[in-house]
Amino acid sequence: MNEKTDLPWDSPRFRNWLAVTRVCHAVERASAAALAPLGLKPAQLDVLMALYRHPGMSQHDLARKLLIGRSNITMLLPQLETRNLVLRSTCKKDKRVLRLCLTGEGESLLMKALDVQAALIEKVMSQSSPGECDMLGDQMRKVADILDIE
DSSP, X not given: OOOOSOOGGGOHHHHHHHHHHHHHHHXXXXXXXXHGGGTOOHHHHHXXXXXXXXXXXXXXXXXXXXXXXXHHHHHHHHHHHXXXXXXXXXXXXXXXXXXEEEOHHHHHHHHHHHHHHHHHHHHHHTTSOXXXXXXXXXXXXXXHHHTTOO
């Protein structure tokens, strides 16, 4: 039996951090399963949501906003373009920059996906009061700020 007493297993901070990371993985799996009938993956939905909220953003800005590498965006965009969900166009001011926006089909699929996500969120969060939801959100925003997430 291991007799070390300086391991973090019993620390509430350590234990709760592990709970948060497990929930992150569970949310990713549940989102993937819920979005599959629409032919979308969570990362693709993230792109569609970002472009809906910020039409005309550059690939570089999109990668920064989604906290992923530009190479990941470069792989995601052709999939979405092939399905006529996203349109890339050259910036008139700087021909090296590609601007991104949703197509009509992309916006339509996004609205269906948001309904799916909203149902999943309602299922999970309905166990909590509005105050508890706000408290959880406040705490997660504090974590994001500490980790310097935009």
